[in-house]
Amino acid sequence: MTHKILILNGPNxxxxxxxxxxxxGSDSLEGIGVACxxxxxxxxxxxxxxxxxxxxxxxxxxxxAAKGYSGIVLNAAAYSHTSIAILDAxxxxxxxxxxxxxxxxxxxxxxxxxxxxxxxxxxxICGLGAQxxxxxxxxxxxxxxxx
Ligand code: CA2
Numbered sequence: 001m002t003h004k005i006l007i008l009n010g011p012n013x014x015x016x017x018x019x020x021x022x023x024x025g026s027d028s029l030e031g032i033g034v035a036c037x038x039x040x041x042x043x044x045x046x047x048x049x050x051x052x053x054x055x056x057x058x059x060x061x062x063x064x065a066a067k068g069y070s071g072i073v074l075n076a077a078a079y080s081h082t083s084i085a086i087l088d089a090x091x092x093x094x095x096x097x098x099x100x101x102x103x104x105x106x107x108x109x110x111x112x113x114x115x116x117x118x119x120x121x122x123x124x125i126c127g128l129g130a131q132x133x134x135x136x137x138x139x140x141x142x143x144x145x146x147x
Pocket of ligand 1 (some may be wrong): 011012013014015016017018019020025038065075076077078080100101102104105107
């Protein structure tokens with residue numbers, strides 16, 4: 001069976017590659033999406049890659065993953081640090097979740113060190129740029145294989 005994986009990106013990540021390359025790297029979000037599609041193919045997984053600037057839309061997408069998806073990779077961006085709504089949605093769908101960040105949130109401002117998303121995640125990968133996403137797909141492939 002081909003596993004479907006939902007990869008969600010939160011606010012402002014649509015600007016990747018255009019600003020702050022010293023923090024977030026020079027890859028565009030579209031480029032990261034293409035790399036994730038390719039990685040998914042090598043792992044036998046179908047990747048659905050999306051971005052939204054709206055908390056409610058992210059919550060709706062997480063809820064709808066309950067039907068037909070096997071796992072979630074989530075970079076909730078700033079909502080990682082603020083959103084109990086996203087945490088509640090993740091808990092409700094009960095799918096394996098890997099939290100990712102491009103930057104190392106532990107080397108930055110102290111308010112970035114706490115993530116609500118982490119409380120629902122099986123694992124957290126940060127600081128490796130686009131590779132954070134690819135490693136998350138590897139991790140999900142292993143987790144789903146073992147199920
Ligand atoms: O490192 C990450 O992936 C973050 O999730 C990115 C968020 C930040 O709030 C988190 O603490 C860590 C911010 C995304 C903003 O993306 C931009 C991209 C280009 C230019 C400006 C912002």
